[in-house]
Amino acid sequence: MMLYIHVPFCASHCSYCAFYSTTSTEALEQYSTTLLREIEYTSLLHGSIDTPIRSIFFGGGTPSFISAEYIAHVLTQIARTYPFSHDIEITIEANPESITQEKAEIWYNAGINRVSIGCQSFIPETLTLLQRIHSVERIYEAIDILRHVGFRNLSLDMIWGHCNQTTEQWLYELRSALSLGVEHLSCYLLTIEENTLLAKQYKLHTLLPSEEELCEMYLAGKELLTRHGYIQYEISNFAQEGYECKHNLGYWNDIPYYGYGPSASSYTIASRYTHPSSIQAWSTRISECCNKHVPLPNREERTKEIIYTELLFLGLRQSKGISLNTLNSYLPIPFEEYYKKQIEQLCMNSLITYDSSSIRVTSKGGLVLDSIIEQFLTMPQ
Numbered sequence: 364m365m366l367y368i369h370v371p372f373c374a375s376h377c378s379y380c381a382f383y384s385t386t387s388t389e390a391l392e393q394y395s396t397t398l399l400r401e402i403e404y405t406s407l408l409h410g411s412i413d414t415p416i417r418s419i420f421f422g423g424g425t426p427s428f429i430s431a432e433y434i435a436h437v438l439t440q441i442a443r444t445y446p447f448s449h450d451i452e453i454t455i456e457a458n459p460e461s462i463t464q465e466k467a468e469i470w471y472n473a474g475i476n477r478v479s480i481g482c483q484s485f486i487p488e489t490l491t492l493l494q495r496i497h498s499v500e501r502i503y504e505a506i507d508i509l510r511h512v513g514f515r516n517l518s519l520d521m522i523w524g525h526c527n528q529t530t531e532q533w534l535y536e537l538r539s540a541l542s543l544g545v546e547h548l549s550c551y552l553l554t555i556e557e558n559t560l561l562a563k564q565y566k567l568h569t570l571l572p573s574e575e576e577l578c579e580m581y582l583a584g585k586e587l588l589t590r591h592g593y594i595q596y597e598i599s600n601f602a603q604e605g606y607e608c609k610h611n612l613g614y615w616n617d618i619p620y621y622g623y624g625p626s627a628s629s630y631t632i633a634s635r636y637t638h639p640s641s642i643q644a645w646s647t648r649i650s651e652c653c654n655k656h657v658p659l660p661n662r663e664e665r666t667k668e669i670i671y672t673e674l675l676f677l678g679l680r681q682s683k684g685i686s687l688n689t690l691n692s693y694l695p696i697p698f699e700e701y702y703k704k705q706i707e708q709l710c711m712n713s714l715i716t717y718d719s720s721s722i723r724v725t726s727k728g729g730l731v732l733d734s735i736i737e738q739f740l741t742m743p744q
């Protein structure tokens with residue numbers, strides 16, 4: 364079992380971001396009270412759990428933006444409620460501008476053992492384009508603070524594939540990240556999400572790199588990171604050995620989780636539900652459920668079709684690939700029989716590799732992952 368806590372507050376809004384967050388702190392108190400209430404109430408609803416919690420993730424929004432004492436208090440409340448595994452991973456997402464010595468010490472003493480830093484770029488003009496409010500220097504200072512306090516598991520989020528970016532620039536970004544010696548790197552290809560500031564600026568999309576350029580950047584970046592000892596364990600994620608993010612691996616490997624806070628999703632073997640993307644609406648929902656002593660609404664039953672599709676999407680993103688045994692346990696005909704032609708064709712084009720136990724996407728295939736998945740989407744009946 365894993366826990367996700369959504370902290371929906373940010374100091375400002377970045378131009379590319381489509382996550383639910385607000386720059387107003389008006390509802391901070393309401394959020395803080397409701398979150399603690401939700402944790403307490405859902406533990407009563409779910410009862411005791413069979414397996415200890417393996418990971419907790421404070422995501423956002425910008426969890427580092429709010430009080431570190433409050434984060435520590437939430438952790439204490441969770442620890443009173445659920446057993447923790449002895450090697451639990453507890454991550455907080457943090458932005459460089461809000462990482463201070465004082466906050467870092469409180470997080471560390473509260474048991475947080477991994478910090479995922481929203482760095483995005485080491486080029487001032489790119490930080491401006493993305494409307495990040497920290498400087499390049501602040502990234503270095505933040506890492507120094509975290510190391511000094513004692514954190515031994517740091518991750519950097521980077522964005523690539525933006526306006527006018529060249530392979531040389533992308534490699535410069537990655538070399539800068541490598542110089543910090545972080546244990547983990549997440550490299551996300553910029554996607555222009557609807558209703559973001561970037562979507563308005565990029566109506567014509569003329570300045571974005573072409574597919575060939577993106578392909579070159581992806582392969583060059585991957586080669587550089589691999590040469591420096593980072594293992595690509597998922598399409599966007601690289602880690603030094605033993606530092607793969609347990610929480611993300613859990614999502615990709617079908618581990619159930621409870622999500623707390625507005626817009627957070629929960630998932631158990633039988634069902635899934637997502638909270639509204641509004642502090643007010645989420646808060647009303649939690650109050651009603653607590654007052655009436657009823658389960659949280661909007662449960663979506665997980666049919667075999669839904670599970671099959673999720674397995675494909677999540678499994679093929681990972682470098683270990685997807686286990687045929689797992690897929691076949693949801694199918695009336697073995698996957699490899701039903702999709703024989705497609706598998707042969709994709710293997711011939713070096714987009715996947717296939718053996719009797721699993722299917723993996725190759726480096727070349729990683730660039731066209733969506734179209735590979737599309738070929739397997741019809742579930743055999």
Ligand code: SF4
Pocket residue numbers: 372373374375376377380381382384423424425458481
């Ligand atoms: S990218 Fe992060 S910091 Fe920027 S608006 Fe989105 S959640 Fe907030």
